[in-house]
Amino acid sequence: MKGRTPFTLYGLLAVMAALAAVASFSGVATTVLLVNLLVFAALAYSINFITGMTGYVSFGHVVFMAIGSYSLAVLVSTYSTSPFEGIALGALLGGLFALGIGAVTLRFRGVYFAIASLVLALAGYNLVLQFPQFGPGGELIFYIPFQPLTVFFAIWGIVVAEIVLTFFVNRGKVGLGIRAIKDEEDAAAAAGVNPMKLKLYVYMLSGLFAGAAGAVFAWSTFGVNASSAFDLTFSLQMLAMILIGGMGTSTGPLLGASIVYLLYYELLTYPRLQGGQFLVVGAAVIVIALFVPDGIVGIIRRKYPSLKPVIE
Amino acid sequence: MPAVEVSNLSKSFGGVQALRGVSLSLGESEVLGLIGPNGSGKSTLLNVIAGVQKPTSGTVKLGGRAISGMRPDAIVKLGVAKTYQIPKPFASMSVRENVAVAALYGRRLRSVGPALEEADRTLAIVGMGDRSDLAAGSLTAQEKKRLELAKAIATGAKVLLLDEVFAGLSSEELRDSIALFRKMHEELRFSALVVEHVMRAVLNVSEGVVVLEEGRVIAAGSPDQIVHDERVVQAYLGSKGVGT
């Protein structure tokens, strides 16, 4: 565990470097596709911090994404700041809300936490509609120059930060404690782990990065509106991504995000298949949940143990 | 000063009074056996001392300092560790990692490396060195019990609360385990409260015995006094006597 060469990290960073090269030297359409893909990856890494690592299912995770989207949209549309300030505020508020919410809801075990997080997302949606600051019907639109490459590097930086953090959290003291909590929370406490402290820490990271990703999402779509910002389908997709890729791992979210994104938005968008994406992704999730609970990373780990250091 | 001083401790679960004003004291390096019929409150007493459950009333002091009501992880860091009667290993993690968690957090180590080394030392002491890399979930019931013991020791605790770690062993295994326990006690000089049904284990490892019945202490004394105590023989040992 200690002193092992971090092949996984090098590999992931190499993939990220390749994506940066492709985005820089190809057309706008490709760059936009990669922005969308990385927004998904950023969200997958974000939910991975809480659900992947601890097993606490954050069904309403979209709420943190929405916090980020509105942070950026309000700053840019009302106060004409740069989008980067919007991302910073989205991350800050995402992290703070996660701390505040988690201090209460992380005390609930299992399905109660999942339901509490779902209720919060619904409450958030209705709350946004009450305040004129968030626009009529919760819709804010802004007009700023179209800069796909700038947006790309914003979300790219976020994903790189998530990859590095995931990797080192998993390897270190917090990672070992978190895995113990995931397996047997009471016994972890009886061994000296403070479960609340560790869960809050990863939930805070989770909220922070979902906020940042949500802000970039608003930037890339030049606005935000309540029904899509709080769309629970996003929560489900995030969960599908880490399930398919491999919960808690540092490779899984990027793998899962690529698969779900490409299936959902690129391959299956022919008119004949409208709605079919749900079926395909849903079926994939069920098969994986039934037969390989640790996702694609789990399959590779079992079939090719020698690849372990490269994919974990 | 005693290591642990329990005063007038009570605990109820809804209508069930599991502990009714239990008092006892455990000296430095003392090994105290805790016996009693099923449901007499032995596990509950350990859970309350360890902070896993909150007392309804009464206090627990560690070296003179009140610890009742504190979180279990805080109590472990002060030096009190318990094992679970029904083992609760971190099933997906290796045996070594299981013990490393206890060393890392119980001893407040900074990083994983030293915790793994501590885990290796502890596993060697309890004779599980050859099991290090197995997933804890795949161990046999007996090995899981021993892993519980390894985790408790790895926290660096000076006070061990052991819940039936000798249960279910064959005669030879029991002999080995008792020898192992004595050797560990010799080396580490911990205090221990040892819950046990196996009389041979209780009589062999403990200097004193406390008997619980329906949440009350009905007798306390040396093993020899206890096996001849009229009330104990009636309440607990029944007509079977103290054979094994």
Ligand SMILES: Nc1ncnc2c1ncn2[C@@H]1O[C@H](COP(=O)(O)OP(=O)(O)OP(=O)(O)O)[C@@H](O)[C@H]1O
């Ligand atoms: N979490 C709980 N909720 C409700 N009742 C409980 C709980 N834990 C224990 N009890 C009850 O408290 C009483 C004491 O239980 P405890 O487990 O402490 O007994 P014990 O002496 O350890 O028994 P055994 O020898 O069977 O392990 C029993 O009546 C039990 O049913």
Ligand SMILES: [Mg+2]
């Ligand atoms: Mg018991």
